[in-house]
Amino acid sequence: MGHYDIVIIGAGLAGSLAAIALAREGHRVALVGPRPAIADGRTTALMDQSIEYLKTLDLWDEVAPLTAPLVAIHIIDGTKRLLRAPPVNFRASEVGIEAFGYNIPNAPFLEILERREAALPTLTRLTAAATTFDFADTEVRIGLGDGSTITADLVVGADGRRSPVREAADIGVHTWSYPQAAVVLNFSHELPHQNVSTEFHTESGPFTQVPLPGNRSSLVWVQTPRDAEETLKLPVDLLSRTIEYRMESILGKVAVEGAPQSFPLSGLTARRFGRGRVMLVGEAAHAFPPIGAQGLNLSLRDVMTVVELVGPPSGSRLPADTGDRFDGRRRMDIVSRTASVDLLNRSLLSGFLPVQAMRAIGLQLLSSAGPLRGLLMREGIHPGSALQSLKESLREKISRKSA
Template sequence: MDHYDIVIIGAGLAGSLAAIALARNGHRVALIGPKPVIADGRTTALMDQSIEYLKELDLWDETVPLTAPLVAIRIIDDTKRLLRAPPVNFRASEVGLDAFGYNIPNAPFLEILEKHEAGLPTLDRMTAAATTFDLAEEEVRIGVDDGRTITADLVIGADGRRSAVREAAGISVHTWSYPQTAVVLNFGHELPHQDVSTEFHTEAGPFTQVPLPGNRSSLVWVQKPRDADETLKLAPDVLSRAIEDRMQSILGKVTTEGIPQSFPLSGMTARRFGKGRTMLVGEAAHAFPPIGAQGLNLSLRDVMTLVELVGSSTGGRLPADTGDRFDSRRRIDIVSRTASVDLLNRSLLSGFLPVQALRAVGLHLLSSAGPLRGLLMREGIHPGSAIHALKAGLREKISGKSA
């Protein structure tokens, strides 16, 4: 029976990145999960902190040709409500960066990760499904559908919203749903995007264009479920024109690529993010709507934390309380990010006039107040930085008065 330091269940982006990082730290790792039946047509905007981590893992040079930088993010209130906010522009140069991050197509990014996995001698990739779990205090025992049984010091659940690892660990979840469906696709356009992402806020949710290399962009169009079903039925030329009209023709003529995909929107957070020898990362731990490029960036912070917590291999057994320590380390970040995305999404859906007024006032302040906008941008790129900046500012004022 094979024994591993760490077994990771789920071979998507979060699980694959965790496997590569841990194997490069000398741990013997098994990554278990079947290949996706349908290629993921979505893209992911990775922010500066995540890009720096990809560079640490020697993955960036190979990935960068697939990407487009995000030098600016523009928010346009495209609702028809009485109280509307002015456009807000966030520029990376305001916080001393060339770009907030880069937009990466998920499917080719995963192919790059799979190639790197194959080159790591301490990483075993099993394209199978885990079927049984015995999460004992002494070690973890896992049955695989190819007939093997393996053991490990730790197990990481990176197996999505319906995580079998989470269920086996007895960790419950809090779930909620939205009356929304996200339609995702890529499209070509006549005019250059100039590396600017534009997010139109509508009564049904955000309509977000994100740059890809060349005169191409990805789209996340959040709609009411019935409207999303109708959108998926449109002929390519009709859909292209609908997207151009919704974008107010700011990128000229639009031509859609491939077949659009759709995803019902809901939210989920685990009651715990780790327990005993178990840790949860990615959508096994948290899930929310695709707003503000928070999803995979939050998942990568899960990965960064667990890699730091486990450390480099010493040849000894990994502690039985690793999951409990991981839970305490990740709680504030996950809960605060989930709450902020949920609040922003519900503010778009709300027909309650005071809520609309608060949202409009907030965006107006961001539009006119440079320091406040800068704090928000830093917080989005490096979580916790806004609080540190405020503390530093207060200390400077106090020390100035005392002098």
């Protein structure tokens, strides 16, 4: 039986990044979970704050060659509704940065993390599944699928929507579903994307192209489940032509690479994000549709909070109330992000004319009002910065009036 300061259950992107971050601090860490049976064909757009964190973990130099910068986001109302919104352009230069973030293919990103895990002396990688959890006053005892047992001061559940850690800790969830599925794939194209992501809002959900290096892009195409099923059946040449048509040929001729994958869309929020010796990160804590590049960025903020709360090794057992403190620290960010993504997605699906009008008016304001657009961009890059910027602006105005 081995004892660790922290055991992380789930070896996806969120769990692997948490393990690396904590092991770099000097903690004895075990990362538990089997390797994925099927390579993840999706990509992840990491925003500026997340990229800065990768740099602190000394990962960015190896990850950067896989990525394409997002210098602008172009939103187009692709619906055929009576009330349509004007196009909206968000440019990173408007808020003084080179790029909002970078788009990274998941599978090679995870391979880089696995190599880094193997090089950290305080990190142990266990590929057996965790099967049992016994929460005692002084430690957590974890039974593994190979018959062995390990113990830990703290457990981080990074084990996805059906999290065994969350269930064992008796933490409930609020779940909901959407009449949607996301088709994801990569494709090459004739014309350069200029590092611009284009998002067409349709009646069934967003159709979003995100740049990859060279004349290549990734696609997240949200459809009805039946349409998604039919899309997966299309021959590659017909699928390529369909994507080109949907994109209004803005990137010229399109050629789909490999086989597309499809994922049903649903939402999940844990009733608590931590309790006692347990903390939940990633989709064990929160899950929502792939809109606005919020998923892994929110998960990385979970990881940052875990590392901050745990602190450097002190030589004594980690506190039994760490999970409760984590819950308090993460609640506002997770709840607000989940609600905003859910509201945006439902506004696209709604056939109710007043809802369509409100959405169109909102996008019109963003299109015409530069300061408002800037505040929204800053909030997307650095959560909480929009409110701070408003406070500072008000202070300056009050100071000028008082002078």
